[in-house]
Amino acid sequence: MLLRAEPPANGGFMVAAYALVAVVLVVYAVTLFVRARSLVGEVKE
Amino acid sequence: MTSSSSLSASSSFPQSSTSSAVVAARKSIRLGQALTVLALVALAAHYVRAIQYTPIEATQGLAQKIFYVHVPAAWSAFLAFGILGVCSALFLWLHDRRLDLFAEASAEVGTVLTLIVLTTGPLWGKPIWGTWWQWEVRLTSTLFLFFLMVGYLTLRRSIFDPLERARYSAVVGILGAMLVPFIHLSVYMFRTIHPKPVILNPEGPTLPGSMLSTLLEGVAIMTVMYLGLVLVRYGIGRLQDEKEARHAAQG
Numbered sequence: 001m002l003l004r005a006e007p008p009a010n011g012g013f014m015v016a017a018y019a020l021v022a023v024v025l026v027v028y029a030v031t032l033f034v035r036a037r038s039l040v041g042e043v044k045e
Numbered sequence: 046m047t048s049s050s051s052l053s054a055s056s057s058f059p060q061s062s063t064s065s066a067v068v069a070a071r072k073s074i075r076l077g078q079a080l081t082v083l084a085l086v087a088l089a090a091h092y093v094r095a096i097q098y099t100p101i102e103a104t105q106g107l108a109q110k111i112f113y114v115h116v117p118a119a120w121s122a123f124l125a126f127g128i129l130g131v132c133s134a135l136f137l138w139l140h141d142r143r144l145d146l147f148a149e150a151s152a153e154v155g156t157v158l159t160l161i162v163l164t165t166g167p168l169w170g171k172p173i174w175g176t177w178w179q180w181e182v183r184l185t186s187t188l189f190l191f192f193l194m195v196g197y198l199t200l201r202r203s204i205f206d207p208l209e210r211a212r213y214s215a216v217v218g219i220l221g222a223m224l225v226p227f228i229h230l231s232v233y234m235f236r237t238i239h240p241k242p243v244i245l246n247p248e249g250p251t252l253p254g255s256m257l258s259t260l261l262e263g264v265a266i267m268t269v270m271y272l273g274l275v276l277v278r279y280g281i282g283r284l285q286d287e288k289e290a291r292h293a294a295q296g
Contacts, residue, residue: 013108028274036280
């Protein structure tokens with residue numbers, strides 16, 4: 001791959017992709033954490 | 046799964062209704078939560094490195110940096126489905142309930158990661174290819190794998206008997222995992238617009254060092270992310286199992 005001073009201006013796509021990845025992972029992780037917390041409370045040792 | 050609570054205990058599936066199962070589930074959840082939080086923090090740092098400290102590719106511009114999340118997500122999704130296949134095969138051999146639960150956890154996390162792959166791909170494709178989607182073999186087979194895994198998860202919620210559910214799911218899980226090498230090799234087997242692998246190819250890595258190290262960092266982070274999420278999801282599955290067994294025992 002070559003490097004040059006003025007690459008095409010398409011940073012919006014990168015920002016959208018990075019934001020999408022973060023949102024999907026955080027929402028899924030929080031969903032799992034809430035489910036886990038609820039079940040830990042319900043099922044005692 | 047919750048709707049099958051009374052049926053699960055009446056089946057022939059051996060249930061481990063012990064406090065040690067609860068302790069193991071809680072340990073799995075705690076470790077998984079720690080790894081997930083660690084991976085999310087590392088992902089934020091990875092974004093900074095990719096944006097600020099990794100060179101901009103000459104022809105593709107900033108959109109090429111989608112590569113640093115798209116490829117790691119694809120790697121971890123394929124890892125998830127590989128583990129799904131191994132756990133499913135081992136379940137059919139050993140009939141250990143924990144293997145079935147881990148397979149389910151891996152399939153669910155893998156499906157979420159595939160969703161990331163299928164959405165970040167078009168965001169990269171639009172500025173580079175000029176189109177959001179191409180019905181070529183790599184994209185289409187990945188979409189097919191995603192639908193197959195949604196089918197797997199739907200199947201699990203449609204069969205009430207746990208032993209039957211585990212057996213049928215294991216077969217579908219193995220079939221899903223068998224698609225992974227085909228998807229990886231599809232860019233060599235067919236004429237396709239999708240780029241060829243930049244690390245796992247016969248000539249070795251074909252990236253400049255700075256880009257390669259950022260990519261490998263992303264792969265490591267998404268691997269930890271997968272491990273964290275799958276451990277939490279596995280712990281949930283075991284606790285759910287225990288809850289159903291106790292509910293059934295109480296009549």
